[in-house]
Amino acid sequence: MDVPVKPADRPLTGRDTRPVYQLSRVSKKYRQGNIQALSAVDITLTEGSFSSIIGPSGCGKSTLLKIMAGVEPPSSGRVVLDGKPVTGPRRDIGMMFQQATLFPWRSTIENIVLPIEIREGRAAARKAHVDARELLELVGLEGFEEVYSHQLSGGMAQRAAICRMLITRPQVLLLDEPFSALDEISRDFMNLELQKVCMSRRATTMLITHSISEAVFLSDRVYVMSARPGQIIETIEIDLPRPRTTEMMVTPAFGVYVQRIRSLLDKGAFQ
Ligand SMILES: Nc1ncnc2c1ncn2[C@@H]1O[C@H](COP(=O)(O)OP(=O)(O)OP(=O)(O)O)[C@@H](O)[C@H]1O
Numbered sequence: 001m002d003v004p005v006k007p008a009d010r011p012l013t014g015r016d017t018r019p020v021y022q023l024s025r026v027s028k029k030y031r032q033g034n035i036q037a038l039s040a041v042d043i044t045l046t047e048g049s050f051s052s053i054i055g056p057s058g059c060g061k062s063t064l065l066k067i068m069a070g071v072e073p074p075s076s077g078r079v080v081l082d083g084k085p086v087t088g089p090r091r092d093i094g095m096m097f098q099q100a101t102l103f104p105w106r107s108t109i110e111n112i113v114l115p116i117e118i119r120e121g122r123a124a125a126r127k128a129h130v131d132a133r134e135l136l137e138l139v140g141l142e143g144f145e146e147v148y149s150h151q152l153s154g155g156m157a158q159r160a161a162i163c164r165m166l167i168t169r170p171q172v173l174l175l176d177e178p179f180s181a182l183d184e185i186s187r188d189f190m191n192l193e194l195q196k197v198c199m200s201r202r203a204t205t206m207l208i209t210h211s212i213s214e215a216v217f218l219s220d221r222v223y224v225m226s227a228r229p230g231q232i233i234e235t236i237e238i239d240l241p242r243p244r245t246t247e248m249m250v251t252p253a254f255g256v257y258v259q260r261i262r263s264l265l266d267k268g269a270f271q
Pocket residue numbers: 030031032033035037056057058059060061062063064228
């Protein structure tokens with residue numbers, strides 16, 4: 001692809017660093033309904049990199065993320081994180097879904113330390129308040145520690161959910177359309193927040209999205225999937241400088257990436 005961008009100063013990129021997550025020939029057939037959801041997916045995530053998966057509805061994206069998180073077994077193939085096969089949920093993997101799912105009877109900070117409370121008990125959770133306050137500051141929610149979660153706006157609740165995901169210091173973040181319920185302005189803002197968080201933590205991140213511009217904006221690498229059974233039809237390296245800014249979204253280089261992905265999706269959706 002001919003994209004007119006200069007070699008970039010890229011603090012987030014993991015392109016030249018070590019592979020941390022490796023999926024080899026991952027396939028999934030759900031017995032119930034006899035549905036072949038995924039077919040021979042190969043993905044390697046390098047340390048500190050940000051990748052996105054984009055593909056038509058029902059092509060197996062959430063299935064793939066669940067397999068990566070160890071909550072759904074693959075029918076065949078291998079998933080390895082940091083040299084060890086992923087066979088169940090792990091502390092070094094953080095996950096976030098479309099809905100923030102905060103408990104309304106707990107304050108913001110109590111929601112954020114919940115994963116620690118479940119794993120290590122109340123005393124450890126109290127100690128984790130220090131980390132939680134730092135995270136709240138990182139996402140611009142300082143002052144909202146004691147507010148009950150039903151008193152937060154949708155975007156604020158999603159930011160609190162990011163903090164809850166980060167509290168256990170996971171090495172890998174798996175995000176399944178986390179901002180799709182938000183309006184466009186809040187979503188752009190959340191993308192900037194997410195970029196900030198990932199750059200400061202050097203987390204290795206995989207995002208599922210239906211938004212082409214969100215994928216281009218955030219990613220070092222975009223994996224485009226075909227219709228079910230989901231296969232990676234192309235991997236696109238996004239060579240734009242970091243930190244990315246909303247102004248970049250109207251540049252010709254950004255538009256070339258968007259157009260390329262759109263045409264692949266148009267083809268892949270009807271294969
Ligand atoms: N637990 C399950 N049992 C049986 N079939 C399932 C199960 N989960 C998902 N499927 C099927 O697998 C296919 C892929 O589903 P998946 O949720 O992974 O798609 P997706 O790409 O995330 O879709 P969307 O973009 O709409 O979220 C679908 O046909 C779905 O019906």
